[in-house]
Amino acid sequence: MRYFYFIQYFPSIKETAGDVVMWMGIFLALIGLGLGALIGFYIPVALPQDYAKYMSVAALAALDSVFGGIRAAFEDKFDKDIFVTGFFSNALLAAGxxxxxxxxxxxxxxxxxxxxxxxxxxxxxxxxRYILKN
Amino acid sequence: MPQKTSMYVSIMLVAAVLGLMLSVQFRAVNHASNGISIDRAQELTVELKQINKEKEDLSIEISDLTFKLNQIKQGQTEAISALQSELNKVRMNAGLITVSGPGIELVLDKPDTNTGDTQISPELMIIQDEYLLSALNELWGAGAEAISINGQRIIATTEVRQAGSFININLNRVVPPYQILAIGNPQELMDTLGITGGLQEYWRDLGIKVSLEKHDDLTLPAYGKK
Structure with a gap:
């Protein structure tokens, strides 16, 4: 998690096991994001106009959950169960x-x-703050 | 390691879902900007509702007016039929249509010339127009509704006029025997002619052959038609 540290020494591969986990997570997250976006852009069904509003709020909630997850990772408190359940429940609650x-x-x-x-x-x-502190 | 794997999977799944949501939303919003905005759609919906209501009101008005029109049409047909029946009545009175009904048949024939009765003067050998006129008069007076003589319907302008040895009726020459048909109450018509001292007696005294009969169903021709 020593972000700056990690950036600084990236070529020299001196990171700890935790750093590997985090970068792997970010990498996979980006891949997943790209994959989802690709699917979203190419699926033939368009979202009906009536549901666009719900989807927008749900997307906002999901975005919030993801940022919450990143923050938790920086705080070293990341829990995948809380993350996943928070993500879906927030999105559904917002839409509902x-x-x-x-x-x-x-x-x-x-x-x-x-x-x-x-x-x-x-x-x-x-x-x-976390990034700047380190 | 399995814990880490499941964490990666969950992160990837969440990221994929987020990407999906964002892209779908992006498409929907982009699509919406090309189409009709929600406000506009709502506005149009309200307008549509109003117009539908207006349409309903108008259709109610249509049925109302149709009902009124039908009533008026009905009234019109009633008026027309009333006029028609009035016209029929007038035509019947004017003698322009064939009529039928109960009545009497009166036949006047000239006296036999070969009776050898010298008391009968020659001018009496023919039936005078006056006899027919007085017969008509009596019959009208007894409530006859229609009269014809030898198929000539008697109307307002009918003349009964001696022309030599003939009688002209409706400018047609008629010859004895004179068959007078009268529609009306048969009994009254019979009585007015057969009363003591009445026309029948008078004609008999003159030697004219008179026959008087009741009929249940007589048919009188229209004026101008044989």
Missing amino acids: LTYIGDRLGIDLYLAAVVAFGVRLFQNLAIIR
Whole structure:
């Protein structure tokens, strides 16, 4: 996890076992992201207009979860079960909240947008600090 | 190591799902910008609802007006039929249509010339127009509805006029025997002619051959038709 350290000495391969795990994780995450994006761009079905709103909030929640996971990794508290369950439950909860808000005529998705947006920036700030500290 | 593998798998899965969501969303939003915005769609939906309601109102109005139109048409047909029946009645009274009904048949024939009865003067040997006129008068007076003489319907402009040894009716020459058909109450028509001192007696006294019969169903020709 000594990020800067790792960057500095990347060619010399002096990293610890933890560093290997983390870089492997980031590498695989990027591959997964590219794979998912590829699938998303090439599947023939387009998302119906009505569900675009739900999907956008769900994507925001998912993004927040991922940043939360990165932050946890920097804090050395990463747990894959919490990460995976948090990812899906956040996304589903955000979409469900939006749906209920639509039914009730309240813009409940704003709550999800605000909550996840704030957390997103908090996570980013913490990640930034970790990187700058090291 | 298996724990690490499962962690990699979960990270990859989550990343893949995130990528999928982002790309799908990206496509949807891009697609939306080309199409119709949600607000516009809602606006159009509201408009559609309003127009549908308007349409319903108008269709109700249509059925209402159709109902009224039908009523008016019905009224019109009733009026037409009323006019038609009025016209029929008038034509019947004017003698322009063939009529039938119960009535009497009166036949006047000239006296036999070979009876040897010298008391009968020659001018009496022919039936005068006056006899027919008085017969018509009596029959009208007794409530006859239609009368014809030898197939000539008697109407308002009909003349019964002596022309030499003939009688002209409706400008047609008629010859004895004179068959007078009258539609009306048969009994009353019979009575008015057969009353004591009435026309029948008078004609008999003159020697004219008179026959008077009731008929249940007489048919009188229309004016101008034989």
